[in-house]
Amino acid sequence: MKTNKRQTFYTLRLAIILLLGALWGSLAFGFTPTTQQIEMFKSLSPEQQRALASQYGVDLNQMGLASGPAQPNLQPNQTVTRTTAQDNTTLEDAANKTIQTDKLNESASDTTTKGQLKQFGYDLFSGTPDAFTPASDIPPPDSYVLGPGDNLVVQLYGKENNSYSLTINREGQIQLPEIGPITLAGISFTDARALLADTVQQQMIGVKASVTMGTLRSIRIFVLGEALQPGSYTVSSLSTMTNALFASGGISKIGSLRNIQLKRQGKLITSLDLYDLLLNGDTSKDARLLPGDVIFIPPIGATAGVSGEVKRPAIYELKKEKYAAEVIELAGSYTPTAYPAVTRIERIDAKGNRTLVDADLTKQSGKNTKVQDADMIKVFSVLETMEDVVMLEGHVERPGGFAWHPGMRVTDIIHSAEELLPFPDLNVALIERETQPTREKTVLTFSLGEALKNPASAENIELKTRDKLYVFNFETPRSDQLKDLVARLKVQANKQLRKQTVNVSGYVRFPGEYPLNPSMSAKDMVMLAGGLTQNAYGLRGEITRITYSETEEQSIQHINVDLANSGSTALKEEDQLHIKRLPNWMDQETVTIEGEVKFPGQYKIKRGETLAQVIERAGGLNEWAYPEAAIFTREELRALEAQRLKELRDKLEGEIAAANLETQTEHEKIAVNEAQDLLESLNAVRPLGRMVIDLKAAINDAAQPIQLKDGDTLTIPRKKQAVTVVGEVQFPTSHIFESNADSEKYIEMSGGITQKADKKRIYVVKANGRVFLPEHSGWFKANNYKVEPGDTVVVPLDADRIKPLTLWTSISQVFYQIALGAAAVASF
Template sequence: MSLFKHLFSALVLICSFSALAFTPSASQIEQFKKLPKSQQQALAKQYGVDLSVITGSSQSSNQPQVEEPTIGPRLVQQEQAAKAEPAKQNPNTVKPFGYELFAGEPTTFMPSETAAVPDTYLVGRGDQLLINFYGKESDRFEVIVDREGRISIPNLSPVQVAGLTFAEVKELIKVKVEQEIIGVKVFVSLGQLRSMRILVLGEAYKPGSYNVSSLTTVSHALFVSGGVSDIASLRNIQVKRAGKVVANFDLYDLLIHGDSSNDITLKPGDAVFVPSVGAQVKVEGLVKRPAIFELKKGETAKELLAMAGGLKPGAYTKNAVVERFNNNRKEVLTVDFSANSINYIPQDGDRVRFNTISSQYKNSVNLVGAVVRPGSYQWHQGKRISDVLKSVRGDLLPQADLSYGLLVREININGDIEVHQFDVALAIIKNSENDLALNANDKILVFSEFEEKQDEKLTLAATGSGTKKDTSIEQAATQGENSNQLSAASYTPYSRNNLLAPIIKKLKRQASTEQAIQLVEVNGSVTYPGVYPLTIGGEVADLVTAAGGLLESAYTKQAEITRMVDGDASKVEHIKIDFDQVVNGNEQNRIALQSKDSLNIFAIPNWQENVKVTLKGELLFPGTYTIRRGETLTNLLERAGGFSDFAEQKAAVFIRQSVKQQEQQQLARLTNELRRDVASKSFQDSINSSTLSYDEMNKLLNDLADVEAVGRLVIDLPLIVNNQQNLVLQDGDTLYVPSKRDSISVVGEVNYATTHLYKAGISVDDYLKLSGGLKERADDDRIYIIKANGSVKIPNTGSWFAVNNSEQLEAGDTIVVPMDTGHMDKLTLWSTATQILYQLGVAVAAIGSL
């Protein structure tokens, strides 16, 4: 102690002569700082020096002192290994429980000076008491309990306080002052507490002797020693006093239950001994606190589960997996943790894993389709469809099909299914025939009354294709991407196509030699022809309802069922039925369906839908007309009042949808053929300057692929009007009658493609010169004329530039100069492609001019 006093004296002298160049070394200041604060303050008071001058602290003595941290960063071995090899560390690795509490390293072992002192604190030698007099006299004294256990208060006799509690000392001093000094009251508090020396031994992180506060408990002793090592026991920490164990501290009680009753206050000379870890069991999976837990002797499986915080809701308790080392071998046990008495005693090295329960619901029914709240619902005995679907407006979407619903039921352990059909609306109002009783795991399907999305319907209507292609039973599960069916994205989410697809696949998979495939087919005049499940007790009327009902064109007097005789595909019979009698007749007339039955609903003979034809241009009454079947263009023109005075009948353009589809298919086929030919010849004659470049060919191919067909049917309208030709109209036909023409157009391989004013007597050669003449790659031997009515004129003379070629031109005609195919590596398809492009362009121009 005298050494530190000399050190302090030197520091004081240096501070007094601060003008000199002498400064204390860092090691000297550091040695002084290692002294307890009580000793630092005592020395500073003795020599009358401000302690902040030496320590560098600017904290005022009037300000409350902030307790310095006693624990700093600590890198345990696992963290060091994780830094060395981060890629090999698994974030889901289960770690020993409780050790992370000591993930720190001690920085100072100073006793806490700001902690509250309880009344049960035993006052001992070295404690400082702060005594304040008030009343008749006011004074303040700082007294220290001497080695004899006494305190000496000025003007009062010494008092023996060592071994008394703080509450007893306060009461003793109060009584003594009131007896010996009249009119004075006293207030007593503890100042600097005594420090004491303890030992922390065993599997501590830094075992050794520590100078700690007299308030230090077992847990504080563990903290100041840096915690425990990786193999330390947390369950049996011993406090030894004079060679005897006075307390056993179980850290699990503190960490899990918050019980600090055994965290006793230490006394001078106590030894805290941390033994090595005992039996350990790893608990992982669906528990709230997965970790490696230390077990005491005799602890049960329930206590182990409580250490892990209990099970998560999704844990499967009936079959917990226990891996155990037994006689140098590893074995697996299955333990039922749901039982009242768990037949499992944990052993050292066990690994307990709780797996998840099945994702499938138990005792539930599933609601799917066009409903407001799809999902799983509770099932109980006697529950019916009306208990799940209670209201049309409250439980169903507006587009729900109220006449068709399915109930899919599992019938065996293999998951095989059977299908029941019901009327959704009747089931909701509790009709006994349709309000089916439910079983556990049943699935209720409610369909949309729409099959395709609205934009897809409009596209199909524009192209003239149907809404759904008939599908045979054999093709139902084998349709690929190249089929003519609509794409999956074109169907509404709850369409028959989407909801029935998995059911049809399941029925096909479960078919065998013992049970025929439970599928039937309907074709003809129904809303949604196709393949449907054969429901339990299914009849012809049920199949028609499943297909969305009859179309307006359906012939109800007769229908046909195609059926295999005794399941033999080589023997087929055709059953003619009176549809009205079968559907609306008595029970005897009804026909039950069988596996692979195919129902065909005929259309009314000579039935036609609402057929419309459009007239545009120079007519007295243009517009859209509804026609009867077999009506001719001549009849329709009479109904339209004939032509106006400005009509150019020879230039009329007639558009037909069937022709448009054929042209579009021809364009697509021609484009594909050209692409193949260009690809095969792209590396040939690359140096020949007479060939087209790849960019030119690719541009022409792209133009050809982007062209939309017009569907022009070439007609001679004057002949039709004069009844010399007959044209029967079809649905979607359009007639464009332009006004009189007075121009000639020149297109193709000319230097300036344009339109010229028609003048009688001007020849083709003259019009070509007016357009700047021919380009180098023009084929002057194949120049042709597209007449105003769309026909192509080829002269009979050997030369295009004969004297009489002017007689071949009329107002509204177009002169076409094609490209020489020799510039395109002799690809013979180019001439066809360019001809189609020119003809389509002329037709579009004629329509656009109206």
């Protein structure tokens, strides 16, 4: 029999050696151990695994063969003999699934929907085990029982002075020199100290003894059951049940916190309820351990979850708790915002179905509701809305809530106009009111100024609980201030109750959609919209109304409203009130006259006023004026010109991009580069909005009047003495006017044309903006034009050089725009 066991042992050892060799080889040469070898190795205890791995130089963590989870940090004299990892979050998962799939549509502010419920108490073991190891340098308690391994320090003094460090041996004795063995095992440290002192004093005349505790012995205990790492542990002799639990990594989430058993020689010594420690700080049941003790952790018992408005929402293990009120006490009782009168218990009935039980925990019957395993108790919060309050919003110094009382009126909240912010609208204020029990919204409007002036008047409306009072000003748009109320009125509308709003448009201060008071007139709605603007037609307005017949056929009516009458037409739901503008109203328009007039500046104009009339109001032209170079600009022309320039830029960019995608000759590449230069020049051009006029004719000839518009500008420069040459010439510059010189003469004075010039299309931009071509031009003959002071001679780029990019018409337009802008700038 012994031979068979010995053969089995050597066979197993040989297999393990081969396995470790394979493991080592896998690191060095890529060998892989078999599954059977790995399973055989895993069957060994952790100590045997580590010892063999250390002997053969194999890193078990690197090979993925480390047994169980990471070991806790133990004392030097502690040894883990067996470890297994157990963890189960079934209770948490089930509880959180219940919360997430709740079909009761509670408020999003409910605390149970914000977080996840956890099992109470298991976080206690999340710390480092060393933090919970009993200290070894403190005096042992008087009740400490000595045993083999304990060390005593005996100091002899008097006739002899010696010090001895004595350890209790296996027989429970110490060997005290000159006296002999003394049995100390099994007695308390206090009794042992007294025994030694008496023995020394009796047997050694003139000598006394002082006894202190040295190092403590270690004891081996067992932590079994649902521990995180069950096994055998060597711990300090001062250790208690909780110290052993921490050394083993704690309790798994399927283990009980409330029935931890201490067994000694097969008998139950005591039970530890960790809730006493966690909730009350009571350690009276935390018994001290003796060698061979067994701490057994049974599976968790019945549980119940508590969520919502309690201080410690969690899943609790039940022990003696049978009623809902007792479970609430485990959760730390209610928060200040709890409403225990509405409490629901979700449970699984005998048929396996989920059901709900309502419980009023303010009554004894509700408190005595029996709790079953897996119940989920949900405590709701008080309502977010306030009762018996009146809210004040808008243009006030102190907005917010006010306590409501019967008979309360507007002036009880707003005592005087001094409590309003500057520039309030005292003509109108609005009250938002709830109709009970449906809480549908209705509105009332009143004159706030009249209520403050005469509190006894009907305008000082009596308030009801939950009313909301709005005060307005003349700066903030009221449609924005009332948009939530209008949205609520839209939501509560239905087939029988049409939307209680009115749309106000036209010449009121704040057009928009407003809530409708059933007794509101058109004039009241105008006041709610901020009143009429200065250009509004205050005598009459128009209501567009949609009505339905008994057969539900729709018809539209247009109703004239007498706004001057205080009892004007009453409004109905979904009406559209339009306020017209004053007949022949014209916003104030101005024009600017600059330059050489007697009184330059801005002038207000009336409709149909002409340029000649405004120049006359400005005192006429002075003696230095040069009307032939006058620049007249108009805003609407500036906008059109900007749009045109943008179109030309976009077109030219597209043509350049398309040309760059194609294979190009050297000539075409040069053309593209020149086109890009042209594009940069075009980007620098700013629209002027110039309109070419003959100022002399506009002043002297009544048959050619120029009617002015708002924003027009006339600039009259001083007399010009220069002619400018721009474009493809050697030196673009200006020259003193010579009466007998033509365009060719001025071009010659600028060094002549360049190779890129188009000499057939040279043209002249007159000082007033007109364009003419010299007689040699190929376009047409100009018999009556000559170059005069202020004119600009333009030598354009030869368009044929960039024909591969665009049509001549588009390029000529670009040239014209650039030349026109340059001429206008040069004329200032």
